[in-house]
Amino acid sequence: MLEQICQLAREAGEAIMQVYDGQAPLDVSHKSDDSPVTAADIAAHKVIMQGLNSLTPDVPVLSEEDPAGWEARQHWQRYWLVDPLDGTKEFIKRNGEFTVNIALIDKGIPVLGVVYAPAIGVMYSAAEGKAWKEEGGHQEQIQVRDARPPLVVISRSHASSDEELKEYLNQMGEHQTTAIGSSLKFCLVAEGKAQLYPRFGPTNIWDTGAGHAVAIAAGAHVHDWKGQTLDYTPRESFLNPGFRVSIF
Structure with missing residues (x-):
């Protein structure tokens, strides 16, 4: 199919x-x-x-x-x-x-x-x-690939106004960043071009479902900030919690 x-x-x-x-x-x-x-x-x-x-x-x-x-x-x-x-x-x-x-x-x-x-x-x-x-x-x-320093992919439309993201990156240690729109961020991690996609701002489940599938099939992890896998079991709200897509 x-x-x-x-x-x-x-x-x-x-x-x-x-x-x-x-x-x-x-x-x-x-x-x-x-x-x-x-x-x-x-x-x-x-x-x-x-x-x-x-x-x-x-x-x-x-x-x-x-x-x-x-x-x-x-x-x-x-x-x-x-x-x-x-x-x-x-x-x-x-x-x-x-x-x-x-x-x-x-x-x-x-x-x-x-x-x-x-x-x-x-x-x-x-x-x-x-x-x-x-x-x-x-x-x-495709599959994930490790690299040092890691490349962090961030949202093109939201990164400049995301204070949580800025603080997270400041504490992260040596890294590089690149910005791109849409669910392509999941795919950059999946194909090994990036190693981490941290997300603090709001997303809906339809923003992430397909990219999530590609990322985990390529060997990445998609977890919320409490370490739980993003879950798409029906619930009243369409909003996701914050999450990270990572090879680590």
Whole structure:
């Protein structure tokens, strides 16, 4: 099923790129939490929902663009977790650092994940304990890699205002940093280019599910700051606690 989900992500990416390349209007609006949403978010959502409902009609879908209510999902054991366009701010800035995120959650664990960055043509995917990167028609299995000093990947949109992150990095010892948008931060750790992604600011479960799947399949750890694995068992709030993605 992984290849079918990769193809679905590609199709959603094509819908996004039609807006990105100016073939369709951008139509930026804002949700109740002031986060932006564009015509590309909605177009990708429609593609993914149609595809998943066709592929797995018995598996419910939780998408950022149409989140099911608590009553509907409180007993879900297995479900799709989708962010049709992760990194909308990066999309609007036109820097290419946005992704399509699709994850399959089983008993709170992301067991399959696809992260597709259509503007740069890179696909990360994971299932059955293995992770891959596909670029330019070439696919290779990826895994974490140690490096000294470690490279720490941080959020492009939030790092400058995150005082907890600044304090954490100041106490960390020798390291390098790089900033990138969307769930690509998980993927940099997964492919061995970075060793740590610390997150203190707010995220929702659809921001992290697919990247989480790729990271753990490549050998990384995804823990909250109490040392517990991030859990996707249905709960009323969509918010994650702070967390770290690490090879250590």
